[in-house]
Structure formats: structure tokens, C-alpha cells
Amino acid sequence: MALRARALYDFVSENPGEISVVENEILTLYSEDVVDGWFEGTNSRGESGLFPASYVEILRTEEGFSVQGNGTAGNIYNPRTGSEYAYQVRGDTSSESTPQRHGYPTSQGSDDDWDDDWDDNPTTTTMATHDPSVRQHKHQPSRANSVSSRGSGGQQARSSATVGKNLNRFSTFVKSGGEAFVLGEASGLVRDCDQICVVMGQFGPEWQENPHPFTCTIDDPTKQTKFKGMKSYMSYGLMPSHTQIPVNRRYKHFDWLYARLVERFPVISVPHLPEKQATGRFEEDFICKRRKGLIWWMNHMTSHPVLSRCDVFQHFLTCSSSDEKAWKQGKRKAEKDHLVGANFFLTIVPPAAPLDLQEVESKVDGFKTFTKKMDENIVQVNVTIAEFSRKQMTGFKKEYHKVGQAFRLLGQVFELDQQVYSVKLNQAMAFTGAAYETIGDYFAEQPRQDLDPVSDLLAIYQGHLANFPDIIHVQKGALTKAKESQKDKDVPAAHDIHERCNIISCATLAEIQHFHRTRVRDFKAQMQHYLLQQISFFQRITAKLEEALHMYEQA
């Protein structure tokens, strides 16, 4: 019989050969083979082509269960029973993934492949897009070992008609652990040092500030080799301001850290890492671009009150590069962290007074509109900036060069007249020609100084904007649960659910607040930088022209 699958998310085809799929749409697969992360099949509109394997779950009605295209989810809810699905070729390295197309990378290393010499091993890393599944990583809420279950009163899962589990078992709400937490299924030991406080600030809930703020610089990467130069990689020198001890990290370390953070903090927007590139990764342009991207990333990390303080990030920043044992120890500890997903919410300490959930809903809805609009506008601004950049590097440069050549040309014909009174003018004209050619070069070099950084900033924010739908989804899920529980006052856990929804809401609003604050800070700084660069650019042009003008005084 035909092999069928159900779409878990919307996917919009962007390239020839791809087909679009709509959430819940039933698709016919040609085979179970996953090629480079893609299935081939036909959608309900009869279009045939490729779509991401991780966006669908195969329907096996005769076996009575369905399996998400991504093996990880199956791990949680459907312990693998030895059935060897072709898409499980990723094995243990599976992170929630989308086939390579564009966007930012995430990877989940393991000790086994950790020492791989290549930064960009395609079998251990994948490219994520702005798709809703990006932020999920495997998290296995421990149902046993429930030592403490703060806020859930130690309650185990209970289903009722009104406050049951989400029917879509693979929604972000479910995967983030949000549902499990709201339903009181999360449990774990939360030490004092693990607590994350949300305080009530002037503009609503906000993360308690890091009492020991620090920054971290990233040096130009150096090329390192292994195995007598057979294998090489780039190493970045990091210098955290609070330790003043330099450490060296490779891109894959950043990548591993990123994966840890994403699974650890379901309602925190972890900044995306700069784009990775399979080829030419030792080329100067790419190295420079990636370093700038990593600096932006690092600035966002160190300025986040929660991310900056978390263990895994501190381990990354402070563990000696030469102490391999200490590194592996910290690495394993981080990978075994039980306060991920649902349990993350156990660590949140909300302000004393609970929030008005209706007000929360309105704020979150407002923010949803904001992110949607900002995302749209950024796309448009990016197009404009890229075009303006291109025009300056080509058209503007060409025009000023041509004008320079025209003045040179006039100067050259004037040189045919060798009379004394003409000489200085001829020299001045030649100089003017050269000046305009230089100005053309200025135009060509300028975007790197001013438009590129704006573009880098927009990229960081596009990453955040791609994160927020999931964060909002978790809060919405919690709110829905709270509303359902209130409708039916008989639900014994209604109060607890409301309380846990409050925790999720506080965390979400704190994160939104943090987003706005850093946005205002970043865009102010970036616009100032842009304008300063532009001013200095036009001043350099003016100086060049004044130099040329001066030549005529002697003519």
C-alpha cells in the first residue's frame, strides 16, 4: 500500500523541485528513503517533488502508531522498537533539522565525533531554517526520579476532558516541555543557584539583572592544523572580561553550546550563530564575516541576564583550552542537565504578585504583531541595503571613475599644448581625474564599513524574530490550558495550572522585555555607527576634492 505521511508544519517551496506542504496535509511518499534530509512524494494538490523529511510524520496505520520524520521525537513518545526507518540514518547526531537550504546552523555534538577535525562536518551539523521545529532538541523529561516538583505540587500527569494533553503531540508547546510543566509533569531538583528570578520592573516583568555583568572579545581566528597539517581548522581566541583568561574555541564548540542553550531555555531567544559555509571557510572574507557574526552573537549572549549566567555558557567561556579532561567533564554534565525543557520552568521564580492573564494575552498578542511586522520590514530593508551596497560597489564607483576619466581625458588633450601657462592647469586636471577615481573607490569600499554592519545586526534580529513564534506558542499553549481549567472549576489542578501558566507568562514577558531593550540599544548604537561612518565617508570625499581644488590655486 501507498506510504503516507502527515505534514507537521507548513513548508513553502523555494526552489525548483520542492513542493509546498500545509500543516496536517496528507502526503504520499515514493519511498521511505531520506536523501539529504528530503522525502520525495506527492501532496494533496497532486504536485510531486521534495519536502523536508523532518516536516512530516509517516502514517503507519496498520502498526497503530505514527512516527515523526525526525527520529528524536519518536525517541520520546515512541521508543524505537528496532524498526529501521531510512530517515534514521542520522543516528545519534539527530537534532531537529531541516535539510540544508539557508539560515543558521545547529548541531549536537557527541564525544564520538567531537574530535573530528572539520568544523563543518556535514554528517554532524545541519542547517536550520526559520521553521517552527528549529528550536526543539531532544529533551526527555524524566518521569521517574521526581525528587522535587516545584510549582506542580508533585502531581503526575492527569487527563481530563477539558485539560487533557494536546492532541497534536508534536506541537512546540508539547516539545518545549511547556505542556508537561503546565500539567504538573515536570519534576527535578532545583538548587538555589539554578533559580532564575523574574522581577517586576517599570515596564512589566523582567529578568533579574546579572549582578556581575561581563563582556567577551573574540580575536581574529587563527588557522590550526592537526595530523601534520593533514587537517586544519580555525580557532577563535576568546577573552571574557570577568576572568581575563583567554580560551580558544572552534566553531563547532559554539555550535555545541548553541544546541545546549536551545534545549535548556524553551522561552528564551538564543541568538542564532552566523551562517556556516561548506566551502571556502578559510577564505578571508568568510572568516571576517563569521568573526563579526560571532561577535554579535557573543554580545547578545553576555548581555542576556539568564544566558550569560548559565553553567554551560560559563563552562564554554572559562574552561581551559588545554585541560581536555575538565572540558569533557563539563561537556557531559551539560548534556545530562536535567533542568532542560519542562524542567526549565521549575527554575523560574516569578514576582510575588501573579500577572493578570488577560493583560498578558494582550501584551503577547501585541508582541506577536510586532515581530511579524518587524520580520517583514527587515526583509524589505535587507533587500534595499543589499541593493544600495551593490549599487555603490558597481554603479556609483563606475560613474565616479568615468567622471574621473573624463577629467583626465581633458587634461590629456590640454597637455598637447605645451605652453607654460597651461602646465599647472593640466596637472590640476590630471589630479582631479585621479581624485574622482579615488572617490569611486571610496564608494566601492564604503558599504563594508557601514551597510554591512547594519546587515549583520538585521541578521541577528531575524534570528530572534524566527525564535519568537515558538516562545509565543509555548505561552499561548499554557494560557489555553489555564483558560480550559478555569472553565471547568471542577478540575482539581485548576489553581496549580493557573500558577504554572503565570510562571511561563512571567518568563515570556521578561524575555520580550529583554528583546525590546536590546533592540533599542542595538539599533541606536548601530544607527549611530552607520551615520558616523557615513559622515566620515563624505568628509573624506570632501577632503579629496579640497585637495584637488588646491591644485588650481597654483594654476
Next chain:
Amino acid sequence: MALRARALYDFVSENPGEISVVENEILTLYSEDVVDGWFEGTNSRGESGLFPASYVEILRTEEGFSVQGNGTAGNIYNPRTGSEYAYQVRGDTSSESTPQRHGYPTSQGSDDDWDDDWDDNPTTTTMATHDPSVRQHKHQPSRANSVSSRGSGGQQARSSATVGKNLNRFSTFVKSGGEAFVLGEASGLVRDCDQICVVMGQFGPEWQENPHPFTCTIDDPTKQTKFKGMKSYMSYGLMPSHTQIPVNRRYKHFDWLYARLVERFPVISVPHLPEKQATGRFEEDFICKRRKGLIWWMNHMTSHPVLSRCDVFQHFLTCSSSDEKAWKQGKRKAEKDHLVGANFFLTIVPPAAPLDLQEVESKVDGFKTFTKKMDENIVQVNVTIAEFSRKQMTGFKKEYHKVGQAFRLLGQVFELDQQVYSVKLNQAMAFTGAAYETIGDYFAEQPRQDLDPVSDLLAIYQGHLANFPDIIHVQKGALTKAKESQKDKDVPAAHDIHERCNIISCATLAEIQHFHRTRVRDFKAQMQHYLLQQISFFQRITAKLEEALHMYEQA
């Protein structure tokens, strides 16, 4: 029988429907009808199409004479015998003319049409191109009334095998009167005040400077009406610095003056008048452009040692606008001036020591190369400037507008977040957006300030460069005659011819010297003006950006 014509000059077709003709080529005409200055016919290569009637002479072998397409030349050598050629539709207003295509206008008014209310009466004005016939105007060397014949020793025309008349009776050398002068056929009364001195300067012969230099401003023209507003024309207010008495002149007065000067000074480059336009001549842009052109023209006139002092120009500058009688008197006097054409050379007083004619030849050849190259380069520079101008007014403006809109767009989405700490940033972003839109406008407006004046200057020089081939031709003709006379020492007039050739050479070199001096002066001034405008332009941009930057300090 087929009507045939002989090409007097090369004509290169530039538009569909036109055919190229080569000097001396025999053409077959379809008819004698001149349509808008064009004949239709077939050239010797079998190509059919249009060519300028004034470039050919009709061959009427059965009548034993040939008539140049232009009725004027026929006037000189073949007094019209009442034969009504179709191309004589121009009647008395005929000046040497080329059909309208491009270039500068020349016209020769008459009392009859003087009071015509239209500046641009197509029956009294024609458009000249850079063709060798442009500079010729009707000049009838009076063979009788030879009161004095300075330099020719009172000799009348004499022909010999070696120093005969030019076979091409219509060459510039002939038409300018150069040949007649060299052969001693020129005669006229030259008063002391008519004498034009060439002195030996540091760099060779030069015109004696005007001991009373002056300038003349041209005000914005005002629209005047006649016949109760039925007819209207533009009137320019002129203010010569040496009289300080304002006079009003219309374009047709300039046009008339131009025609007088061209016939009066065969080896002086009379600056071309700004282009005339049949329609839209009251439109602001055109008025502004023409006024700027007239200012350039006037500057060249007042700074020329010979042109600035001549009677007809002084009459134009000083005759009261309201004294119609005085005006007409001066007008008639100028039109009857006998020191035109060949007789002009009678007025030249050369330096005491005659020039080395070989050196003259080498200088003139060098200058010929110079003008040819400069003309070519100016064409290229003009294309570049026009394109740069257009780019700034369209592409550059658009790009800066688009960037402005992008910043606005970001500011707009930021306004969705109504938090207090965001407000100043939002305002600053909106301001930055507006600033870039303004900068776009600056770019669009700038060419008018800096590139247009360069372009105007180039136009004036294109006019000069179009004049010089004829001037050089006259000198070359004289030199050839001198060489011929030297070859055959028996020619009795050899010494006189050599002396007269020296006079023409002195005048030519003085004019070349003047050209170079004004060129250096003009281009130096124009480049300084251009650079000053550019500097002020980039400073305005910088100021605008600093204003925008300032907004962020408060954000």
C-alpha cells in the same frame, strides 16, 4: 536629362534617410526642390536619400555655369539672372546654411523682418552645424571703389599658372576673402581706428590687448508683449561695465550681431550663440539655459581683444533701446561695412618682423591636431557628464530615497512598541529616513549646480572648435599661395603675396594664442567652480547626517 550636382563638401549621414556625400562627388538629383534645406537624390555609390542642399552645386552644363545650392554664393559669382531655382525659397534671408539638425543658430536679419515679434522666426533664422560652410556669409568684395589697398600695393587680380585662383571657387579660403586678399584683390579705406594690431608676445603673435577692458552682465529676461498681448518675446537686460547704461536686447538682436561678426572677422572664432528652440521658449528651464549660454557668449565677446572693440558690438551694447532711429542707423552702417571678408585683412597691422612661415605651418599643424583631439574628447566628456548628471537625477536619487524609506520603515515598526525608552529612537530613525530622502534630492539637484555649467563651457568650446577648421583653412590657403609664388620666382607679386600671407598668419596665430589663453582661464575657473560646488554639496550631505546623528544622542 538627369539633374546632376557636385558635392562641395563632405557630408556624413547621421540619421536614417540621409546619405553621405564626398567632396567633388557627382550626385543625381530627383528634383530641384529643396525641402527644409535638403535635396533628395542618389550618390555615386548608388545610395539614395537626403543630403543638405547647401553642400552641393547643381551642374547645368547646358547653361554653362553651375550654381551652389545656396543662393548667396550665386550672388557673388553668378549674379542672379532671374532664374527661379526652387532652392531660392530662402530669398534674401539666405545665409550659408545647413538644414536644421544640431548646433548653433545664425541669422541675418533685414530691416523688413526686424520688427517681427517672434524671436525664432523660422524663415529668418537657420541652424548651423559644424560644417565648413557655416562661417561664410554673403560678402561682396567690391572690385570697384578701391580707394586704398594696403598690403596689396594697389594691384588688381592677376592670374598665372602657378598663383592662380583656387579651382574650387567655393572653398572657405575663397569665401572668407582670404584668396582675394592674398592675390591683392582686396581694397578698402582703413581708418586708424579700424586697425587691428597683432603684437609679438612671449608665446608668439597675439592680439593687442583692449586698453579699456569691460564686462557686461545679462539679467534674467523679461517677457514683453506687443499688439495688446497678441505677440510676445523675451527681452534681456544688458549692463556694460564701461557705460553703466542698461540696454534691452532680444535674442534676434544677438543673432543679427553674430551674423555681422562672422562676416566681419574671417580668422576670428566668434563664439556660437546658445541653441535656439522653436517651442517652449518661454519655459523657465529654457530661458534659464539660454540666459546662461548668453552670459558665456558675452564673456567670450568682452574678453576678446578684437571682438570686444569692434563697432557693431559697441553699437549693440551701447545704443539706447528706446532710440529706434539711432539703432537702425547703426544697424544699416554695420550691414554696409566694407571691411568685411577680404577687406578685414587690410585692417591687420602685423608685428614689424615677419614670421618664419615654416614655423607658422608647424604651429598651425600642431593646433589643428589639438583642436581635432579636443573636439573628440569633448564629445566623450559630454557623454560622460550627461550620463553622470542623469544618473544622479535618477539612480542616485532613487537609491538614497530607498535607503531613507528603509530607515523610515524600521522606525515605523519600532513605533508599534509604545514603550517610553523606544520613543526617542523611533523619532531619530524617522529623522534619519527623512535625511536620506533629502540627500537623494540633493543628488538630483546637484548637476544643475556643477555639471551643467561644465557642459555649458564645453558647448562654447565645441563652437570654437567648429570654427577653427575654417580659420586654419584660410591660413593654409594663404600659405599654399605663398609657397606657389616662391616656387616660381617670376611671379611679380611673390613678395606681396608673402607679405599678405604673413598678415593672415599673424592674425591666425594671434587667434590661436587667444584661444589657448581663454581656454586655460575658462577651464581653470570652471573646474574651480565645479569643485567648490561639489565640496559644498558633500558638506551639505555631511551636515544633514550630523543633524540625524545628533538625534540619537538624545535617544
